[in-house]
Amino acid sequence: MAAQAELIGSPFADLERLDKLFESQRAAFGRNPMPTAEERRQNLKLLRTALISNKEAIAEAVSADFGNRATFETLFAEILVAAEGIKFARRHIRRWMKVSRRDVGLLMMTTRARVHYQPKGVVGIIVPWNYPVQLAIAPLTYALAAGNRALIKMSEFTPQTSAVLAKMLGEIFPQDLVALVDGEAEVGAAFSAKPFDHLFFTGSTAVGRMVMAAAAKNLTPVTLELGGKSPTIIGEDIPMARAVERICFGKALNAGQTCVAPDYVLCPKPRQEEFVTEITKAFAGMYPRLADNPDYTSIVNDRQYDRLTSWLEDAESKGAQLVPLNPAGEEFPSAGRKIPLTLVLGATDDMQVMQQEIFGPILPVLTYESMDDALEYVNSRPRPLALNYFDDDAAGRRRVIAETHSGGLCLNDAVMH
Numbered sequence: 001m002a003a004q005a006e007l008i009g010s011p012f013a014d015l016e017r018l019d020k021l022f023e024s025q026r027a028a029f030g031r032n033p034m035p036t037a038e039e040r041r042q043n044l045k046l047l048r049t050a051l052i053s054n055k056e057a058i059a060e061a062v063s064a065d066f067g068n069r070a071t072f073e074t075l076f077a078e079i080l081v082a083a084e085g086i087k088f089a090r091r092h093i094r095r096w097m098k099v100s101r102r103d104v105g106l107l108m109m110t111t112r113a114r115v116h117y118q119p120k121g122v123v124g125i126i127v128p129w130n131y132p133v134q135l136a137i138a139p140l141t142y143a144l145a146a147g148n149r150a151l152i153k154m155s156e157f158t159p160q161t162s163a164v165l166a167k168m169l170g171e172i173f174p175q176d177l178v179a180l181v182d183g184e185a186e187v188g189a190a191f192s193a194k195p196f197d198h199l200f201f202t203g204s205t206a207v208g209r210m211v212m213a214a215a216a217k218n219l220t221p222v223t224l225e226l227g228g229k230s231p232t233i234i235g236e237d238i239p240m241a242r243a244v245e246r247i248c249f250g251k252a253l254n255a256g257q258t259c260v261a262p263d264y265v266l267c268p269k270p271r272q273e274e275f276v277t278e279i280t281k282a283f284a285g286m287y288p289r290l291a292d293n294p295d296y297t298s299i300v301n302d303r304q305y306d307r308l309t310s311w312l313e314d315a316e317s318k319g320a321q322l323v324p325l326n327p328a329g330e331e332f333p334s335a336g337r338k339i340p341l342t343l344v345l346g347a348t349d350d351m352q353v354m355q356q357e358i359f360g361p362i363l364p365v366l367t368y369e370s371m372d373d374a375l376e377y378v379n380s381r382p383r384p385l386a387l388n389y390f391d392d393d394a395a396g397r398r399r400v401i402a403e404t405h406s407g408g409l410c411l412n413d414a415v416m417h
Helices: 002-008 015-031 037-053 055-066 071-097 134-145 159-172 185-192 205-216 240-256 269-286 302-317 371-379 394-403
Strands: 100-102 113-115 122-126 149-153 178-181 198-203 222-226 231-234 264-268 321-324 342-345 362-368 386-390 408-411
Touching: 015 122, 015 149, 015 178, 015 185, 037 055, 037 071, 037 134, 037 159, 055 071, 055 159, 071 134, 071 240, 122 134, 122 185, 134 149, 134 178, 134 198, 149 185, 159 178, 185 205, 198 205, 205 222, 231 240, 231 371, 240 269, 240 362, 240 386, 264 269, 264 371, 269 342, 269 362, 302 321, 302 342, 302 362, 362 371, 371 394, 386 394, 394 408
Parallel strands: 122 149, 122 198, 149 178, 198 222, 231 264, 231 386, 264 362, 342 362, 386 408
Antiparallel strands: 100 113, 321 342
16 A cells, blocks of 8 residues: 555646546446445545544645644644544435435326435545645545545645645545546646536636536536625624624634635724724734734735735725734734735725635725615625624524525624534
């Protein structure tokens, strides 16, 4: 196994190698199209054990890719979340595999209907850079639980993490069951164009469109987990300190590089000053210092850092007031790629921060006169991946649930989707 692990544990950017991996998995599925529950449970046991055993190496690799990634964030938001997902799937495999009955109509009264749950075959998984471990392992978990083979395309922005995961997976799985590939845009395009039996993509809406277009040529079923501008609405009577504690945590986690992070805040107009005061205190309590604090994560690369700083300049040039939350009054050299959580007061729709998903520690704060205005604003924009609403009033909660559409709605919390 050690020699095999060395071979399959290296990221493959070569297109010919991608073809060979795909064909080997397809052939292997043909030889074993219906793995038993015990086979699936054993695969998940191996995966969970390896993930936990390699947690230190994984945390170091992710931090190296980011320039600095808080170890707690990797252990909590990546390792723990993925490990718990594996445990959940392993516990439910037998029930998920059971044949289920279906009722039939009058015209079919002499027949019986059953649903047999079969593996699809070879599943492609495209992983983004922001949570490269959890967003690789979670879809892999359910692909294996369903009896499939999996080919994983990692982001070119996280090469250290890719190398550690490739080695880890290569030591526990043969390449015709699970394999990891790496590479630039050319490999990504070729990956999306493969005739997978299912393709799972996590990333931006723009890239998701390209992935779906490529998959459509093969009629490949696709699952897209896309980002968006996720609003956070603060109710009129919620204790502000309690609300901002959760908003601050959700926005500061991974320096805002989270698809379900609060993207902008809708605050009652009379409470804006209170919001600024309380979130300033909350952030200082979490991060007394930033520049040399290993618990405050850097922006992943220069490209993303330059994008975020240019968006702040754009907002300020168009009349917004920037409020950096910088408790120790530090300087932030661009080489460190750290940006303090920055409030954007007076944000307007013509600013870049209000046109695209921010994906960083920038938080526009908009005000509203009435809940009618807040809901109208949210509903006038593309449907968000996540929506957070802070209010203790049951009627207010019911209204927001009934009158908005989002991928998930979180009450009195953030990022817990």
